[in-house]
Amino acid sequence: MARKSTAKVSNYHHGDLRNALVTAGRTVLERDGVAKLSLREVARVIGVSHGAPLHHFPSKEALLIAIAADGFRQLCGVMRDATQVHLEDPLDQFRASAIAYVRFMHDHPHLMRLMLGGLIPSSFADPELKQASRDAFNVLVETVKAAQAANHVIHGDPMRLAFAAWANVHGTSVLVLEGHYVAEPRANLDIEAVARRAVEFFYDGVRRRYE
């Protein structure tokens, strides 16, 4: 939630309308999707006038950026937590963080679309969002480095390896969420099994090695 250093609480309205907007925005987003996420609706949910949000965010896009950055911070935490339960084996850390990624996206489809769906034109420029996504990415980079140090993974540029791993888990997440996973019916889809399979494909490759 990234509270500011000078924590002044409950001096006006809800104590902190800015945070209330991010939280309510996230709620509306996850319930109705980004198309239904309007500043006026968020203001309505909180119970302030439709103009109030613009005193804390210069535009709707700024609120979307704050929600997306929050999402990346949460993702970062989830992935870090996943690595912590496998302190023995760096390869298990790698697997666990990848699976945690897919699970997170599966649990928060609308948030994923906001975070990586190109809905925020200024996302390239915004430093807060950039930092938050970098922090999440760095969890992957660290696990890759550890796995390399343990001689489990090839010794290429860890950034490029981590990028490839990210592409793998994100592509898997997107295609599943947008309804393109075909191997089994949607009803009994085991997202963790799909994620695990994606990681194994990525780790072992698809090359046939000895006939």
Add this chain to the structure above:
Amino acid sequence: MARKSTAKVSNYHHGDLRNALVTAGRTVLERDGVAKLSLREVARVIGVSHGAPLHHFPSKEALLIAIAADGFRQLCGVMRDATQVHLEDPLDQFRASAIAYVRFMHDHPHLMRLMLGGLIPSSFADPELKQASRDAFNVLVETVKAAQAANHVIHGDPMRLAFAAWANVHGTSVLVLEGHYVAEPRANLDIEAVARRAVEFFYDGVRRRYE
């Protein structure tokens, strides 16, 4: 462009307002992004009244679906073309179609977001869109099968292998387009080199095999 069987041309307005809407919609989309793509703007571009589009599409979403389906058909053609120039080696076919995928998404970022960004709530239900994406996916499935038959690729379920390949190239496309490729500066980014590397990672895996 999937012209209807009874090809009646230029009887009213532009000859065929329905196709004109899809074409103009695609133009607006690629120029300004989906946020700026409104039925009223498309109508304005063509020069009809703002209500006219609704006589050919029951809603804005229906036009978006038509544009997305068109995109999948074009993608399918591009990938098929890529396989045709490598008739000798099925593995080269696999590589070529994957690289063509990434290149296509790189050339049409806004279209990609419409096709696979979850912007169309009813995309799960629409049969035309479903068929178009299936056809594109099947190009991958066929190349996987051919590569398996030539003993270049492991003998798992071709659907699952093709899905993994799709996830790999799509994830790569998304992350590059959304500005998360970190290994080199954005200015001199060689998208084909990135795509080729993604394919090789996917093919060989990242496992360290002998020290």
Add this chain to the structure above:
DNA sequence: ACCTGAACACCGTTCAAGT
């Protein structure tokens, strides 16, 4: 069969005015 234009309920953003 196809198109127009007024109408309605929404939206983002601005801004003068209030406390």
Add this chain to the structure above:
DNA sequence: ACCTGAACACCGTTCAAGT
């Protein structure tokens, strides 16, 4: 310093009316 409410220019959709 923060919030309200009227105003403006947009939007999707409906619908009676025109050809």
